Amino acid sequence: MSTIYSAGLRIxxxxxxxxxxxxxDRMQIYIEKSKGNKDRYTILSKKVLDLLRVYFKKEKPHYWLFEGMGSTKEKPLQYSxxxxxxxLKAALKKTGIKKHVTVHTLRHSFATHLLENGxxxxxxxxxxxxxxxxxxxxYTHITTKGFNQIISPLDKLDI
Incomplete structure (x- = not known):
């Protein structure tokens, strides 16, 4: 979930x-042949990189970053x-969050939070x-954070 949210990834x-x-080295994630068969780079979070290094040492994936059960070097299986x-469903239940949240919500949150942070x-x-x-x-329609700090141009006039 951290990797999805921190980079704005689709599932x-x-x-x-x-x-x-x-x-x-470049603190980036290369996404190949995504929606529309397009390639792109997105950001790699330092915190996620630290988590991935711990995960990598423990799980030792072969080809896919996240692999499914029974994956081997000869036959790497993708996580589903x-x-x-x-x-995500289990995490929401464990934390008591009742709001409807999907994995794609994390992508929307990534974009909204970036926008809110300027x-x-x-x-x-x-x-x-x-x-x-x-x-x-x-995303410009989703967020209203910072509205209370915007001053109307009229208020700047000496009238």
Missing amino acids: SELVNLPITGIDS SRSIQSI TDLRYIQSLLGHSNSKATEI
Whole structure:
């Protein structure tokens, strides 16, 4: 879940992410042939990198960053989307969160939180892999954080 939220990934992008997609030198994740058959880079969180290093030493994946049960070097098996959805469902139940949340909600939260923290919409568009800015602009309608700090131009006039 941390990898999805921290990089704005789609669930399919996570299950299709090979180990080689993690570039710790550049602190980026390379997403290959995602929606629309497009490639892109997104950010790699330092905290997620630390978690991935612990995970990697313990689980020793062969090809896919996250592999399913029974995966071997000769036959690496991808982790399933259904398993990721089940993990989120269990986490929501454990924490008592009743709000409807999906794995894709984490992607939306990534974009919304970047926007709230002042990240330019064009960067968010690139990180999400949106070719059309209209797809990214929906996040401007979701957030109202900071509205109380915006001063109307009229209030700046000496009238």
